[in-house]
Amino acid sequence: EVQLVESGGGLVQPGGSLRLSCAASGSTFSSDEMNWVRQAPGKGLEWLAYISSGGSITHYADSVKGRFTISRDSAKNSLYLHMSSLRAEDTAVYYCVRNNWNWYYFDLWGQGTLITVSS
Amino acid sequence: EIVLTQSPGTLSLSPGERATLSCRASQSVSRTYLAWYQQKPGQAPRLLIYGASSRATGIPDRFSGSGSETDFTLTISRLEPEDFAVYYCQQYGGSPMHTFGQGTKLEIK
Numbered sequence: 188e189v190q191l192v193e194s195g196g197g198l199v200q201p202g203g204s205l206r207l208s209c210a211a212s213g214s215t216f217s218s219d220e221m222n223w224v225r226q227a228p229g230k231g232l233e234w235l236a237y238i239s240s241g242g243s244i245t246h247y248a249d250s251v252k253g254r255f256t257i258s259r260d261s262a263k264n265s266l267y268l269h270m271s272s273l274r275a276e277d278t279a280v281y282y283c284v285r286n287n288w289n290w291y292y293f294d295l296w297g298q299g300t301l302i303t304v305s306s
Numbered sequence: 307e308i309v310l311t312q313s314p315g316t317l318s319l320s321p322g323e324r325a326t327l328s329c330r331a332s333q334s335v336s337r338t339y340l341a342w343y344q345q346k347p348g349q350a351p352r353l354l355i356y357g358a359s360s361r362a363t364g365i366p367d368r369f370s371g372s373g374s375e376t377d378f379t380l381t382i383s384r385l386e387p388e389d390f391a392v393y394y395c396q397q398y399g400g401s402p403m404h405t406f407g408q409g410t411k412l413e414i415k
Contacts, residue, residue, distance in 0.1 A: 222404070232343075232351065232394055234404035246403045282350055290357055291398035292341035296350035 189213030189295060191266075191283045196300030203273050203304075209266040209283030209297055217261040220286050222293065223268045225279040233279075236268065240288070273304045308333055310395050312407035318415040325382040327410045329395035334375045339398035342371055342380045345409075346391045354393075355380060382412075390414050 195207040211219070223235045236257035237246040245257055256269040266283055281302055285295040309332040319325055329340075337358040343351035353362040355371035358378055368383040382389055395407040 231409045232406040234402060234406065237403050248402045287356070291339050291404070292353055292356040293343070293351070293396070294353050294362070299350055
């Protein structure tokens with residue numbers, strides 16, 4: 188069974204940086220299109236970033252453009268989110284998510300990792 | 307930006323009743339790219355419906371989706387205790403690439 192497991196969450200000061208990782212088990216990762224989605228405490232879901240299966244195409248939400256970078260290493264079956272200039276409003280659970288390549292729905296979610304931005 | 311507005315914000319019903327959740331888009335959305343998710347406390351969302359009306363693998367047939375263009379509906383025909391959760395609609399297309407509705411909380415009356 189394919190699984191996604193995020194890591195790298197924790198407490199970071201405003202203005203700081205952090206890198207999240209997502210380890211994918213299973214043999215399909217190199218052909219999967221991947222995303223990061225977050226959820227602030229008690230709030231709804233917010234899509235943040237997308238990366239194509241080959242890694243050459245990325246898209247970002249305006250709220251994180253220029254501050255966050257999505258990347259992947261298919262040899263390591265891993266997805267990453269490099270976050271910089273972190274703000275209090277970036278506090279959230281961050282999910283690694285696979286989208287279906289044809290219908291673009293999110294069919295596989297990790298368990299999430301919590302980022303708290305606070306001094 | 308396509309904005310998805312879900313209503314009601316909270317829906318209070320009893321097990322066995324029928325639930326009707328609405329998702330309205332600020333502009334037309336392709337049915338192909340409209341999905342619904344269920345989220346329980348402390349869990350990641352789970353895909354219920356894709357393509358506006360196709361059930362995901364393992365989803366019971368009491369869940370159904372319908373609609374087109376700007377108005378979409380998720381219906382749960384007879385509520386089971388495990389159905390009480392928060393439900394989100396999501397669409398793909400335009401900028402940003404994906405947007406979610408703000409969610410409908412389905413609670414036990």
